[in-house]
Amino acid sequence: MTSPRFRRALAAAGAASALAAASLIAISPAHADDSGLPGSELYANPFSTTLEAAQSLSGQARADAQLLGSIPSAEWFTKGTPAEVEAAARLYVDHATAAGEQPVLVAYNLPFRDCAQYSAGGAKDTAAYEAWIDGLAAGIGGRPATVILEPDGLGIIPWNTDINGGAEWCKPAELDPATAASDRYAQLNHAVDALGALGATSVYLDGTHSGWLGVGDISDRLIKAGVERTAGFFLNASNYVETERLVKYGTWISDCINLSEKSWWEPGWCASQYYPANPGDFSTWGLSDAAYDKAYADTGVVRDAAAQAHFVLDTSRNGTGPWAGPAAPYTPGGDPEVWCNPPGRGVGAQPTTETGIALVDAYLWIKVPGESDGKCYRGTSGPLDPERGVEDPAAGQWFPAQARELISLSQPALAPLACEVHVVGTKVAKGFIAAITVRNNGATTLSPWTVSWSFGGAQQITKVVGGSYAQSGADVTVTAPRVASTLRSGKTTAFVVTGKGAADEPWLFRLNGAACTSR
Template identity: 70%
Template sequence: MTSTSPRKRRLALGAAAVFACSLALPLSATGAAAAEPGLAGSDLFVNPFSTTLEAAQSLSGQARDDAQLLGSIPSAEWFTKGTPAEVEAAARAYVDAAAAAGQMPVLVAYNLPFRDCAQYSAGGALDTAAYTAWIDGLAAGIGDRPATVILEPDGLGIIPWYTTINGDEEWCKPAEADPATAAAARFEQLNHAVDALGALAATSVYLDGTHSGWLGVGDISDRLIKAGVERATGFFLNASNYVETERLIKYGTWISDCINLSVNSWWEPQWCASQYYPANPGDFSTWALTDAAFAQAYADTGVTRDPAAQAHFVLDTSRNGQGPWAGPVAPYPGAPAGADPEVWCNPPDRGLGALPTTETGNPLIDAYLWIKVPGESDGKCFRGTAGPLDPERGMEDPAAGQWFVEQARELIQFAQPPLAPLDCNVSWNAANAGKGSLVKLHIDGAATGPWTLSFVLPTDATVTKATHATVVQDGRKVSVTSSGSKRGNAPDVVLTTKGAADQPWIFWLDGRACTSA
């Protein structure tokens, strides 16, 4: 049994991936390096030139510290536009960097035609041919290196001119799309993407599984099957949303079970129990009723649960530490009765959730990921008013995908589990010296005894000399190790470089990230 939630979640546009440096630091996020291809057990990639660290370059004080803290934690990289050749080049540079670091890159492919039903994150390829060519470019850029692809957030939650498993017409009806072919085209596009990316030697592919406040289990399971989930690694949940992890685990498990039952027996997806029945979606204590319904379905069909063979899933925990926002009790002044308060759009006082990890302790869950880049705006939220201010915040929100200083602070302040600030700081003072630079490094927070400071130079420069330290450089990757046993900030280290030594965007002191002025 299924039901469709009246709550529609729309996804804010992430920035297109731009990665100028083909080398990255050997940074450890969580888990050990993977012994074989696959996301589970992999070490997640931290991009030393991410959009988060890019935002930090124009900030100061607490806002800069916040962006640097968030930028020190693995987040996905969004690929949202470009020609096939452009996305191929961008993906190759990004995956090259992750491969050089021995880490797993997480790429978000977000370029379907009629993306987000032409709303806040409108855009995407013009048609099926353009999209399949773009996907082929993305696949060519990834090649045979390990990679994880989050395939089209909202791609199955919002389908143009779609009739659900229950016979209901979906709300997304763009005038530019052909009502007779738009839904079928969406499944054609996703199936091509699954096959093109899944054919790669070491790429894991996850399709859109929405979240437990949205589609019923049978409805999304049916859509996943039509999109080729049996040939993919599995599905992802909660991208850019706020649903609690405990609910997502139940929901994802039921989807995996529903798919398993439906493809291996006479069972039909529309018969699957869900968060809407027999459970009560508002009372989590009743969700055991749906557990029991699935146990009965397995008994009736004779199918056996097999976590190794079933569809796996990943969860976006980038903003779900405090769960969803309930919204206002009454419409905002100037908004009509019944106006949408847009609870999904830059809600106040939300917090980061679990840190990204591929060690989940659950055989069906390959990772907790930060798919949505925390700190980037969902868009300009008017909540039923004429705008331009967000009436909940009393300010004009940044455009979708732009850095939101106030929200970044809230996510850190209300993080659950709590997130400690970075406890070291690096000052980088460079002066031109002929055809190179003299850089004075001042480090606060180094432990007593020898230390190693690692960073990636933004431009091609060579460190030719260091005082009070030794230097190892590999391309743009540099490691500076102190001499003797004195603390790192007494004396300072002076580097001599050939070529202008622009300041790195992030520093790592003995493996832990540091702020920088």
């Protein structure tokens, strides 16, 4: 079989999905009494950009991409016309809904996103953005979904003045200084309302991270962006801050918003990681905890975890924490860009909606681990990354060396995939025939064994020798025959599949639900 090209995003415009809808737990904002994200099973896209990257790799690099691709990561929607993003979102949510799992979508198309830096792009203006968001919302429809709304959208605001009256650095000449910041809030409020109106979609706004904005500043921005009409906010997108710091920071933001919404309290009065705590000494952060206890006592407001803003954390690359940077700048006064493909980082906690923390709805992999942050010059003229000695891939492109680092330094450790699939296939007439060999590399005997996958197109199985099969839409499961139902550790089994349609090899196989590498 040959590798398929994913029928994704822009290529899917106007296509209708053949997948049947399955019911999921409905999602409601955390400001209400109930949130649907905790307890949900997160969706691992079998047609993800990570598994797409694996198709052009071999050896360890291929195995690394397949391992990371087997774990749920968010799907980024970054461009296209309203009709195109509607079709792309519908196709993605169709697949997740059919699997009975929770899709996580990242909306990343604000005008002047990232202030035209490494991840430059976005809609032309407010009207174009609002139409694009409406298309995204139409694609999601009434199905449960989680939307990470605009990473950096509140951290980097064009022509913004911070809560202390300081002018910020992002000043695009193309935008009107008098209206650019208010336009950003109008754009985000429209998105909050359009997505919130769907009824089963949890929306999270940008809460930056504890190495960036102070609690009062980001709380003020979240309130202006409509956080009270969402599930809450997200932290650490595409960054590296340790989980324990993020939990403190997020809790303070939730408290700051709660105090400001329920009393005479002002966000500018909120304690933070900068005061009375010392940002560089985590042992002092209890001082800010005490400041919030006093603020609650002074205002008479009561903490209510069920009703306060909740948050989610990006743990995709924070296993070893942030990079301190080089001992000395590469050029005098140069920016070491500690956020850009830093060396020696590892993935953190795997995605889950069971965090054990009332205000934390999930640990998510928002940034796709293994995809580059951009061409990092670190204050030099480039094109090489002076820290790595190579030219880094463009933002969003696969970076095999970084993927290897993230896996080898993961905390907690990522185990290799415990099964291996080898496919030998060929096209015949209007279909295909393929011999599939599966090796159980795990420690457990499987009885019976099952092998499952999703096709990338309209392929239909007509016969399986060496097992029975069931197919629903693109999803196929082959079950062991009674006479050979046991697959011991270290042993292999094989079966032959005949079908109609393109001879495209699926990107991900699973043995009894556990992902496999494939050669």
